[in-house]
Amino acid sequence: MLIAIFSGILYHYIEISIFENVAISLNRIAKDLEPRSKLYALQSKIPDVKISVDETKIQKPYFSYNKxxxxxxxxxxxxxxxxxxDKNTKEYSQITAQILSNIIFINATAIFLILFYALFLSRILVLPVRALALKLSKLNEHSLKGVESTQVPSEFEPLAKSINRLIERIEAYALSQKELFIGAAHELKTPLAVMKTKNEVTLLKDRPKExxxxxxxQNxxxxxxxxxxVSAILQIGRGEAAQFEKxxxxxxxAFLGEICESFKALAKKEGKSxxxxxxxxxRKISIQxxxxxxxxxxxxxxxxxxSPEGSEVKVETKLLDNILEISVSDEGCGIDEDKDIFAPFKRYGKAGGSGLGLFVAKNAANAMGAQISVLNRDDGKSGAVARLLLKIS
Incomplete structure (x- = not known):
């Protein structure tokens, strides 16, 4: 369509240019004859030009053409x-007609070549896409092998790298789920085995009621x-479902303030603040x-x-460019920064727990596109600081 439009514009430009030259030459002849006599004008001999005089008077000059x-x-x-x-412009008309036919022929040839090249190029471009699609269709949780970016055209290298990053994330997720499954089985098996052993020992002989x-x-x-x-595992499931929350x-x-208010009573009950x-x-942001x-x-x-009794837990927010930092500081024993505290079923300190809390928090932060960290305080006091970094734009 663009070729047809530009060709039409080109043809009309050429036609106008040709007949404009004719008009200029006729105007030149008219200006030369106008001050002379009628007889002189009629007797003038100019090649391919016929001169006549009409007694009808007009106010302005104008041009007329035959069909x-x-x-x-x-x-x-x-x-x-x-x-x-009257000038014979048949030759000019033939030239413009020939130009038009040449333009049509060139356009038809160009369109054919463009279509052929487009089909050929699309076939070349589709082959790597088909190869990628075939490779992805064969992937499963047991065979998560990335795409060799060197085996695809350079134009598709960014796509191959993106696919590899996605495969790595899927692989990491699959491994974390396997680790969670194995850890949960182990954590539940141990107390069951202890209960079974105690019951068996208790039933070996009659014992006092106490x-x-x-x-x-103990059971x-x-x-x-x-x-x-089990509640922690269910929370993980609810957290994964919440990833699809709008x-x-x-x-x-204000929302953070409401959460903190609900914990102030608990802190007071435990002798903390x-x-x-x-x-x-x-600050309004779009968030899950x-x-x-x-x-x-x-x-x-x-x-x-x-945190020990009588200590203070402090919640602070800071705005850093387009990042909102939320920090929770305690006055406890701190953490061992050399250990992966976000791994499932990892417990630290003397306080009990399932060991899944930070694992759930890490997964939730990843789903939100946020970052979390837990480090020891750097102000000389004992305790740890948990931080959440949220993008607000």
Whole structure:
């Protein structure tokens, strides 16, 4: 379509240019004859030009053409009437017709070549895409092999690299799920084995009522421990489901304040305090509130769990360019920064727990496109600082 449009514009430009030259030459002849006599004008002999005079008077000169533009007439006003100069432009008309036919032929050839080249090029470009699609169709959780970027055209290298990054993320996710599954089985198997052994030992012979009660109490503690583990695993499932939650435009500062208020009563009950320092005082962002709640609840629960009685847990927010930093500081024993505290079923310190809290928080942060970290305090005090970095633009 573009070729046809530009060709049409080119043809009309050439045609106008040719006949404009004719018009200029006729105007020149008319201006030369206009001051002369009528007889002189009629007797003038100019090649391919016929001159006649019409007694009808006109105010302005104008041109007229016959149907095929083989003849061009200039009607020019003079003192003795209208000077009519008729020039034979058949040759010019033939030239423009030949130009038009040549343009049509060239356009038809060009369109054919372009279509052929487009089909040939598309076939070349589709082959790597088909190869990538075939490779991806053969992938499964047992064979997550990346794409060799050197085996695809340079134009497809960014696509191959993106696919490889996606495969790496899928592989990491699959490995974390296997690790979680194995860890959960191990964590649940141990208390079950202990309960079974205690029950078997207790039933070997008749015992006093107090020993039976003691065994039952131990079993109840083991069951409570397993319930905590199952609840943590269910929380992981809810967290993964929440990854598909639609982000909501929320005042993140006000929402964080509501979460902190719910923990202030718990802190007071345990003989601790929870303070807040928010800057800015209000900021609306689009966020998945369930995932955000998982992260902040874990931060606050850990801070209160590991803080001694009479200590303070502080929640602060800072705006750094387009990043909102949320930090939760405690006055506990701190952490061992050489260990991976985000791995599942990893427990630190004397406080009990399932060992899945930070694992859930890390997955939630990844789903939100945020970053979390837990480091020891750098202000000379004991304790740890958990940070959440949120993009706000």
């Amino acid at each position: 095929d533009k083989s003849s061009t007439q200039l009607h020019y006003p003079t003192s003795y009437g209208t000077l009519i100069i 020993q039976y009660c003691g065994a039952l109490e 109840i503690k083991s069951i409570d421990q397993m319930n905590k583990m 982000p909501v435009n929320t005042d993140i500062i 929870l303070s807040t320092s928010f800057s800015p005082k209000s 509130t369930t995932l955000f709640t998982h992260i902040m609840q874990n931060f606050l629960q850990n801070a209160l769990k590991f």
